[in-house]
Amino acid sequence: MYLGLDLGTSGLRALLTNDQGQSVASADHAYSTAHPHAGWSEQDPQLWIAACKKVLNDLRDTAPEALAQLKGIGISGHMHGAVLLDKALKPLRPCILWNDTRSHAEAAQLDAHENVRTLSGNIVFPGFTAPKLVWVKANEPDIFEKTAHILLPKDFLRLYLTGELRAEISDAAGTSWLDQSTRRWSNALLKVGQISENQLPELVEGSAPAGSLRDNLCADWGIGQEVMVVGGGADNAAAACGAGVLQEGQGFVSLGTSGVILVGRNAFAPQPETAVHTFCHAVPDRWYQMGVTLAATDSLNWLSKIAGMPPSKLTRELGAQLKPPSTIQFLPYLSGERTPINDSHIRGSFVGLDIAHDRADMTHAVLQGVTFALRQCLEALRATGATIDDLLAIGGGAQSGYWLQMLATAFNLPINVPEKGEFGAALGAARLAICGVTGREPEMVMAPPDIAETVLPDPQLSAAYNSAYEKFIKIYPAVRAVQ
Template identity: 75%
Template sequence: MYLGLDLGTSGLRGLLIDEQGAIKGSAAVAFGTDHPHAGWSEQEPHLWIDACDKVLSELHRTAPDAMANLKGIGISGHMHGAVLLDKKLKVLRPCILWNDTRSHAEAATLDQIKNVRELSGNIVFPGFTAPKLLWVKSYEPKIFAKTAHVVLPKDYLRLHLTGLLRAEISDAAGSSWLNTGTRRWSQRLLEAGQIDNLDMPDLVEGSEPAGSLRDELRSRWGIEHEVMVVGGGADNAAAACGAGVLKAGQGFVSLGTSGVILVGRDEFAPQPETAVHTFCHAVPDRWYQMGVTLAATDSLNWYSKIAGVAPAQLANELGEKLKAPTPVHFLPYLSGERTPINDSHVRGSFVGLDIAHGRAELTKAVMQGVTFALRQCLEALHATGAEVDRLLAIGGGAQSDYWVQMMATAFNMPIDVPEKGDFGAALGAARLAICGVTGRDPEEVMTPPGIAHTVRPNQKLLADYNAAYEKFIQIYPAVRAVQ
């Protein structure tokens, strides 16, 4: 048996599978995020530890035989978070999360230093780890002075499970401290980030052994033999493993809290100026690129709270068949934006509201705005040379047939809808554990899911959606000028 743990922004999920991928158990625990100031986003790492212990205890209760035969654990986690530890591995402050934008000035400064983009393969975004440490050094110098180690969220969870400090490469690629081409810490980047004096964890690949489950925990969960804990993967890298997206020509579009279009790459081919992320994959000798819009289903959830109607009901009110685009435009920049504009200050807006417009029109505008932001990501990916002619739709928002039809038409690209089942980050993490324990080839283990159906572009509406998109991309500069 193999366990995949997915540490998300809103909770932790565990998925227990056998070597053939059959699900034998699952459990989840939710937790919250603190926003003490505008643009800040933090979590207490003890929430992750408590959630992990509850998830594994629940699996031990509901699937004791499967847990007793557990051979390996893989961990997926949200990227870029900064967990600061002292010499005794004590947490010094809450983790600054991926969607925290306080370090925008530090990011801009770091991004201008010679060779930083070239070595890391990326623009230094405010959400990345390195500028967070520069912010702490400036505004919390006493905390910085005590800092001996910096680890990413899922790697802190592995520290709890194994007692060992390790950093996994796909996650480290989002820190701005890793040479993403060589897959090693860069002394130049560590110096630029002013942490070259810290003790950086040893690096491991996602399917590489990274320690064994501590004896105390094995005993607690009824496991008598050694359990390997592998490197695991950053959330999107692990999701790609779950969806079978490993190599060039394969890709997915994810409608989750954030929106992502991810494509596999067989080589390191960054173009940072596009604001596309170029990261190491969770399997050796592969990379991936992705464009990110920060608020996808988050945008619909935000509007749902205001409207007082559940997101699924809002989506259902649009009907089953895609209609012409709405003249109301929504900029989904509720937390700033990444690809392609790299703007942490811009905020969302509706443009073109009319007294005749009702709830359904605004729902459509929100979905359309997210879709057009993702089309910008797709065009940025094409600019890097990434080739993909179809995408797999994953994430909670992909359960809306209307939204998938809209994306297929706006992208002018077929979108495959997978059969029902688990194929996300938790499955990807478990698959990495299978590879680590058995030595099996990742391409053999990380196969794509079965396809329920394919949504093709609505040819009658292509011109209308292209025209609406052209208007959408003209709005950002005008709105930004007055914000």
């Protein structure tokens, strides 16, 4: 048996699989995020440990015989977080998360240094790890002085499981400290980022051994043999492993808290000026590129709270057949935006509201705004030379057939809907563990899911959505000028 742990922003998912990657049992536990100031987003790392204990105890209670056969664990986690530890390996402050924008000035300073983009492969975004440490040095100098170790979120969870300090390459690629061409920490980037390599863990690939489950935890969970814990992967890299997106021509669109279009790349070919993220993959000698809009289902959830109605009910009000594009334009920049505008200060807007518009019109506009923001990501990816002929749809928002019709039509691309089952980051983490323990090649383990349906563009609406998109991309500069 193999275990995939997916450390998400809102909760931890545990998936137990057999050696073919087929789901045997699962458990989930939610936790909260603190927002002590505007633009801040933090979590107490002990919440992750408590969640891990809860889901493993649940698996021990519900599937004890399967858990007793555990051979390997892979961990996926949200990227860019800064977990600062003292010499005793105790957290010095809450983790600063990926969607925290306090270090926007520090990010701009780092980004302006010569060769930073060339070595790291990316613009230094405010959400990345390196500017967070520069912010801590300037604003919390006592904590900075005590910082003996810097971990990414999933690697703190690994520390609990194994007692080992390790970092994994696909996650490290989002720090702005990694030379992605060599897949090693860069002395030049560390110097610019004002930290020492002694503060960072040893690097391992996603399927490489990174420690063993501690004996006391094996005993607590009824496991009688050694359990390998592999490097694992950053959340989107692990999701790509779960979806079978490993190489050129493969890709997915994810409608989660944030929206992502990710494509596999066989070589390191960054174009940071497009604001596309280029990261090392969780499998050796592979990379991936992605465009990110920060508020995808977050935008729908925001409207849901205001309307006092669940998101699923809001989308059902739209009916089954895709409607023409709305005359309302929604900019989904509720938490700033990444690809392609890289603006942590911009905020969301409705443009074109009429007294005749109702709740369903606003729901349609929100879906449309996120769709158009994702199309901007798609166009940015194409500008890097990425091949995109179709996309696999994953994430909670992909449960809406209406939204999928809109995506296919606005992108003018087929959208493939997988068969129901596991194919996300938790499965990807488990698959990395399978590769690590058995030595099997990733291509043999990480197959794409079976496709239940292919959603094709609506030829009668494609031109109208293209016209509406052209109007959408003109709105940001005007709104930015008055915000």
